[in-house]
Amino acid sequence: MASADLRELRRVQPSGPYTLWGYSFGARVAFEAAWQLEQAGEKVERLLLICPGNPEIRRTDGVTWGRDASYTNPAYVTILFSVFTGTIEGAALDACLAATRDEDSFVSYIGELLPALDPETIRRITRIVSTTYEFDYTFRELAERRVEAPITVFKARGDDYSFLEGASGYSAKPPAVVDLEGDHYGVLKERGWRSWWLRCGRPWEVEVRGPV
Numbered sequence: 769m770a771s772a773d774l775r776e777l778r779r780v781q782p783s784g785p786y787t788l789w790g791y792s793f794g795a796r797v798a799f800e801a802a803w804q805l806e807q808a809g810e811k812v813e814r815l816l817l818i819c820p821g822n823p824e825i826r827r828t829d830g831v832t833w834g835r836d837a838s839y840t841n842p843a844y845v846t847i848l849f850s851v852f853t854g855t856i857e858g859a860a861l862d863a864c865l866a867a868t869r870d871e872d873s874f875v876s877y878i879g880e881l882l883p884a885l886d887p888e889t890i891r892r893i894t895r896i897v898s899t900t901y902e903f904d905y906t907f908r909e910l911a912e913r914r915v916e917a918p919i920t921v922f923k924a925r926g927d928d929y930s931f932l933e934g935a936s937g938y939s940a941k942p943p944a945v946v947d948l949e950g951d952h953y954g955v956l957k958e959r960g961w962r963s964w965w966l967r968c969g970r971p972w973e974v975e976v977r978g979p980v
Contacts, residue, residue, distance in 0.1 A: 769797050769800075770800035770801040771804065773801055776803060777801075777834055782793055782808040784805065784811040784812065784813075785812065786802075786810065786811070786812050786813065787812075787813050787814045787815075788802050788805075788814070788815050788816070788823050789806075789817070789818060790816075790817060790820075791818040791819055791956075792818075792819050792820070793900050793903070795817040795819070795820035795930070795931075796820070796903065796931055797819060798815060798816075798817060798911075798914065799815065799931075799932075799938075802815045802915050802917055803914075803915050806915060811920070812916070812917035813914070813918075814918055815915060815918070815919045815920070816919075816920050816922065817919060817920070817922065817923045817930075817932070818942075819922060819927060819948075819952050819955060820921060820923075820930035820931060820932060821862060821924070821928045821930035821931075821933075821952075822847060822927065822956060823847070823924075823926065823929035823951065823952035823953070824929070827949060836902070836928075837897075837899075837901040838869055839869060839870050839871065839873075839874060842865055843863055845864065845868050845874065845900060846861060847857060847897070847899075848874065848894060848901075849861050849864050849865075849878075849896050850898055851893065852878050852881075852882060852885075852951075853881070853882075854953035854956075856954065859956070862882060863877070864877050864878075864881075865970070868911060869890070870871050875891050876896065877886055894899050910931070910932075910938050911937060913938055913940075914937060914939065914940065915936060915940070917939075917942070917944075918939075918940075918941060919939050919941075919943035919944070920933050920944045920945075921943045921946070922946045922948055922955075923945060923947050923948060924948050924951050924952045924954070925947075925949060925950060925951050926951045926952065927952050
């Protein structure tokens with residue numbers, strides 16, 4: 769995925785310096801893309817990882833099921849539901865969990881909940897999520913990847929640990945960390961993102977926890 773992104777990026781801008789950012793699962797892709805660029809001798813000026821952790825689901829589900837992309841896994845269905853609705857709680861989620869047995873039943877439920885989305889679009893999105901849900905760096909892979917570019921991590925309120933936490937040596941300097949007021953999906957909304965931007969200015973000029 770990172771290699772495919774880089775082909776498109778370099779088609780528009782053949783050489784660096786580059787500033788890369790990624791949101792949610794895209795933070796993992798952006799990190800890998802930055803590493804691949806540096807391995808190719810390119811300059812990455814900044815790497816901005818926005819909400820790299822998943823929204824924190826009901827902890828008992830996560831502990832019991834882990835990262836199994838199965839429709840019998842309530843943790844997975846919760847994340848999948850949140851991709852369409854921007855929330856990981858509420859009566860609609862409870863109804864979705866009760867109605868979902870497989871891909872068809874999930875697509876049917878979301879189609880009724882969000883009639884503006886056609887079933888084929890819902891199905892394509894669910895299959896992307898199912899493919900990426902289990903993707904993560906192993907400790908060995910992360911230990912093999914050291915990024916020279918300065919990294920800023922923007923953490924959403926309530927997010928679970930990200931792929932970077934619990935590891936070290938993946939960056940030349942410890943990443944700067946910015947704690948956001950919004951939750952995983954709230955930071956995408958205009959009010960949440962705009963208010964943060966106006967309050968703090970450009971993301972690499974904000975007051976952060978940790979070195980810049």
